[in-house]
Each structure stands twice: as C-alpha cells, then as structure tokens.
Amino acid sequence: MDKIFLILRREYVSRVKKKSFLLATFLTPLLFGALYALAIYLSVTDSEEEFNIKVLDQSGYVGNHIEDKGVARFEVINEPLDTAKAKVKQGEGFALLVIPPLELYQPKGIVLYTNHTPGLELEGDVDDAVELALEEAKMDKLGLNQSTLDSIKTRVKIASKSLSGESATSGSSAIAGAVGTLSGMLIYMFILIYGAQVMRAVMQEKTSKIVEILVSSVKPFQLMMGKIIGVALVGLTQFMLWIILTGAILSFAPSLLGADPATLAEAGTQVSMAGNGGNAQAMQAIDKVNEMIGQINLPLIIGSFIYFFLTGYLFYAALFAMVGSAVDSESDTQQFMLPIMLPVIASVMMLGPVIKDPSGDLAFWLSMIPFSSPIIMMIRIPFDVPMWQLALSMLLMVAGFVTTTWMAGRVYRIGILMHGAKVNYKVLFKWLMSKD
Template sequence: MKNIYLITKREFLTQVKKKSFIILTILAPILMVGFGVLIGFMFKANEAEYHFEVVDKSGLFAGQLKSTKEITYTFVPPNTENALIQNLKNMEGTDGLLIIPELKDRNFDALENGTKLLTNKKIGMDTKNAVAADLSNILKKEKIKQLGITEDKIINLDKNFQLISQNVAESDRPETDLAFGVKTALGMGLMYVVFMFIIIYGVRVMRSVLEEKNNRVVEIIISSVKPFELMMGKILGVTLVALTQFTVWIAMSVAAAIFLNAGFSAMQKNVPAGQEEMMKNLDIQQFATEVSHLLLDMNYATVIGVFVFFFLFGYIFYSSMYAAIGSAVDNETETQQFTLFAIIPLTLGLYGSFTIMNNPDGPLAFWLSIIPFTSPVAMIARIPFGVPLWEILLSIFLLIASTLLMVFIASKIYRVGILMYGNKATLKEIWKWIRS
C-alpha cells in the first residue's frame, strides 16, 4: 500500500503541476460556455427575414395571414399579378410572390393545389413549411366555420389534454411535467459526466503507461515496485486528477450561478415601467426554487451514493482495461484495435439509456443497469426515476466482482506487456499472458 500511495502521489502531482492542466482546468468551463454562445450566434447569424407579396384572389386570407419576425406578408391587388411576375427577378426588397387562386364552390382542395410561391432567391425548407403552415391554419378555420362551429369552439378543439399522473407506490402527490423533466435532465447529465470521465481519463491512463514504456522509464520503476502496484498507482493518481478538475469546475459553476442570480434579482428590482409582466415571465429565481424543491423531494442521498459508487468503480473497471491496452502495444496507432473493447460497451450503455425515459422499469433498462460493462452509465441514468433496492445491490455486487476480476486480468497483461518491445501483441498472445 505504501508503494501504491507513493506512485499515486507522484502521478497526481506530475499531472496537476503541468501548465496545460492549470490552463485547461480554468478555461474549460469558459470555453464550453463560449462555444455554446458561438453555436447560438451561428444559428442566429444564418437566420433570414423574408418579404413576400401576396395576391389573394380568394379573399380568405386578407386580415388573417399575419406577418412574423421572420416572414412579412404584404397584400397587393390581384390586377398587379402579371406585372409582379415579370419584374420579380429584378425586384429589391421583395423575396417572393405568393399567388392564391379563387375559391370556387368552396373547393378548398383546388385552392390548395393552385397556390404557388414564386421566389427570386433560394429559400430554406423551414421557410417554405412556415408559409404552408400559416395557410393551412387559416384554411382549417374556414373549413370548421363551414360546419357551423364558432371561434370559441375552434379554440376549445385545439386545447391540449392535460393528463395528471401519480405513482401511488412511490408518492402521495401527482408528478408534474417539470418533475419528469428534472429527473430526465439529472439522469442524462450524470450519465454523460461518467461516460466522458471514463473515456477521457481512461485514455490518459493508457497514454501514461505507453509513454513510460516507450521511454524505458518503467524498467527502472519495476525494479523497485511490483507491476500491480504501478498499475493501481497510475489509476488512482489519474482518478484524483479528474476529481480535482471536477471540484474546481463545480465550484466555478456554483459561483457563476450565485453571481447570475444576484444580478438577475437586482435587475428585477429596477424594472422599467410597463415591463413587469415580461420580467414575471422570466422569473428564473422562481423556476430555480421549484427545481431545487423537486431535487430535494427525491431520495437524493441514494442518488448521490449510487452516482459516487458507479462513478469510481466504473472508472477503475475501464481504466484497468485501458492500462492493459497501453502495456500491450508499442504506439498509439496500435491502441485503436483494442480500445474498441472499451468504447463499444460504453456507447451501447449510453445510447441504450435514452430508452430508459420511456420505460425506466423495462427489461432493457434492467439488463443495462445490471451488466457491469454498461451499468456505470445505465444505472446512473435510471436512479433518479427510482430503482428497487435489490436491483441496486445486485448491480453493485456484480460491478465489484467484475472490477476485481478486470484488475486481476489487467495486472497479468500489464506484468508481461509492460516489458515487451518491438513485438506486436495479438489477442492470442494476450490470452497466453492471462493464463500464465
């Protein structure tokens, strides 16, 4: 244990003292926020505003076809149709001409088939669909009116049914859409954190092993410690590095949330006259309070405990595999054929967990959260929805047993492979190392 402690300490200090680690730890959250803002700006920058002139020969759409921020409709007399068509190519400020034919004998199908949109520039499918939706909504109202139904009844027909659900086995209160959304966001967020943690820092363990192997430094280290102690020290050292980064990022996120909340509260106190209703709709503080109450209503002790356990043991399980891969190859190019054994089951667990939202107690959700290769991500995605205790204990037992087995197998591969040079390891040779 002393040797493992010394190697863990050395691996941790070596990593955290690097300038790249310090810069990445501080800038990563800022870069992620900036990247999100940049993506939003790119979508915003590519938005376009269109101005369409409308020739309405039916007389149904005048006064009902409303302009939006993206599309402006201007109605023109029907007798200008031919002139507008001839000059449309050279018209500035007008992007298209919407021609609606006459409505004969209340034949709405003929009117729909005869409607045309002529443009002098390329328009996106979203814009075309938006124009079609605007026309369809008006025609729908006209068809309903033809049946003798009033406007109030039309509005009542379009009203969505609000279904209140309650799981009497778990709670004595109904579950709102917000509660379901919070559970989904929490499960997906925690699952994605574990997935990225295993991938990023597992690869870091592999590269560290490969670097020391290629530099022949490991030959000196092995003379003083056992290969198993070296492997576990590296795994635990990188684990502490990752936890340090996450701690800093969480602290920065909390500080940013407090700062933004204080700034928004101050802005609410100085609302200009006439803007109270708008600010009421943007009451982030009230929304955050509702979300926090929902989180507290959960069995958060179980959620946190399960997350920490599967977070750590899932990482040890896969990082042992990565350490074995790093010791069995001579360069990073050769790692690609072996890393698939780690990436594929994790990816299956990640994408398979998206189905958990529709049926958290389904057979796929059960098996993904029990099988050790997928349980580190699937169980975490499932736990906010509530999991029977016996399933949690079974999954924990299988993951502990599988982790010990994986560490044992990885140590046997590591023991031989760490001193192998110039010989490309095959699956057959690796199997011999395990059996030896």
C-alpha cells in the same frame, strides 16, 4: 499508503501542469460559452430581415384575415395579376402571394411569385399566415369566435406514477431517458479517455525503464494503484472545472453581451412560442418540464452517478493498466484493447433498447454485469429501479473492480519487468497464475 499518495501526487501534478490539460480544461467551457452566447445573440438581436409580400386575394377569404407573421409583412393589394407581377418584378416588394378563387375546405392553387428563391423560414411564415387566415375565415363562416374556442380548449395534467417503491416518484420517460443517456455517455467517455491514459502512463514507465527503480522502493501494486487513482483525480478535476467554468461563463456571458435577464427570459419565451402555439400552450410546456424535473430523484441520480462513475472507471482502468504493463509499444496494445473496448462500446449501443424497456430482461442483466453495468444502470435509474437491483448491481461492481484490480496487479508485477517478451493471452494467463 503514504507511498501510494506520493505516486498519485506526482501523477496528478505532472498531468495537471501539462499544457494540453490546461488548454482542454479552459478552452472547452469557452467553447460551450461561445456557442451559448451565439445562440443568445441570434435570438436577442432583431437583425432579421423583413420581407414585404403583396397579397392579391381573388378568393375573398384571406385578404381581410391575413396578419404579419415572423419575417413576412403582408400588404393586401387589389390590382390585376399582370400589373402586380410586373411591379414585383421591378423590385416593388419581395414577393407576390396570389390566392386564386378557391373552395374554402379544399384550398388549392396558392402561388408565391418571387424574384429570388425565398428562404425556408419565410416560406414557413407565409404558409402559417395563410393557414391562420383561412382558419379564421372558416370560423367566421361557422359563426365561431376566439372566446368560444378558448372555452372549448381543455387542459388536463396526467401524472404517471410508478407502482414500485414507496416514494412512488413519477417519471417522465423523455426526461428520464435524457438524464440516463447523458450520465451513461459521460461514464463511457470517462472510462475510455482516462482508461487509455492509464495504459499509456504504465507503458511509458516501462519503456523509459524507470519502473525498476521505482519498484525497488514501492510495491508494484502500490505503483499501479497510485497511477490509477492519480489519473482518476485528474479526470475529476477536469470535469469539475468544466462544470464550474461553463456555469460561470453561462451566467456572465449574457451580461457581457449587454442583455439583462428579463429580456433574455422574454427571448426564451418567444423562442418557445415560435411554433404554431399560443401563449397558453407555451406555458403548459414549461410547466410540464418543470414538473418533470421536480419528479426526478436528483440525490439518488447524483449519488449513483458518482458511484458508478468511479467504480466503472476503476474496473476498466485496472484492465487498461494490465495491458500497459504487458506490452512494449503502443502497436502491441491492439490485440488486447479490442476485448476491453468491446463491452464499453456495446453498452452504449444498447442504450436505445434499454430506454425502450428499462425494466426488461436485457436491461436487468446488462445492469448487473460489471462490464456494462456502470453505463446501463445509470440509464435505468431515472426510470425507477427497484432498490434491491440497484444494491445488487453496486455490490457486483465492487466485486468486479476488486477482481480486475487483483488480476491486473498480478500481471503488472511481472509485466513491467519483462522487456522484449512476445506477449499473448497464454502468456498473460501464465503471469496471472504464477506464484510470487
């Protein structure tokens, strides 16, 4: 056991000290931070250009209702069309909005004359402003006012509750789907990136011919496990550092930009209100999101995530180690890599169908088979999986990685000492079955 520790420590230390590891570990959160900072910067600083738009209202509906909207600043004028056009052409104002005499319920023929093509944002703002003005005109005509309208508006909260499980946690499919997808994708990335690293490490030890010295001191199985665990710890370290550093950067970045949290929150609200919504609607949306997050069984998700993250990695890393021990060069790995990668990639491709029907047959079976269960089960968990299914999947996962590790150990002990042998599936099988 202490030999496994020596091996995994060497593996860990030598990887963590690598420049590439340090770069990836520290630059990735910086990148996140920079993106976030950019987003904040763009929403906080009011550097947006405003566009002066002359409104020539020939209908009589829009002129007295139109209000500034987003980047559009309106100025109602009363001039002949040709004069107005000429003025804009000479640079007086950015654009000319012409509302022809129109039928209130079928508004047609509205034109925006400009010197330069307007941006999408401006076009949207003008659209919205005209629509709002027309709606108000209609309200006037019907004798309605804002307070009447507000009293009609009704807010209902409907909580969806699952019938299975005593906890009866209510789920919201959107958030559940997002959480499931995120955890599934993280496991997928971890398996592929670090599994391949295990394979490369095993292969390098074999080709650099250090392995025979090592196996005269430790059992091949110890060597393999030390490697697999060492690489796993490197991966976990990187993930933890990413989380911590990104968290730190995200909490410090705003103050670095000179914005205090209050204005930020305000900015956030403004952003969420940017649509065609009123204050009430925005509040409702925020409530809903908070509520949904509260509904998710966070301890269960985090616990299962760590479980499937590790067992899934162990399951595949053993297979990767097996391939690494059998071949002499990277190019020989191709034929063995495909069958290993295929189930991993297929699991990710099944993401959509599984989210659509999280308790269907497909989802059930894929979350039981150890080849796909780490990814698929994580997608299902936020949608409330019956406890017996989760337990069975976890048990099968243990059986799965014990099996692959056993197989890998058997191939490994022979493979690492074989140089120049032409390896195919038949040979692998022979090694697997050969006696000690």
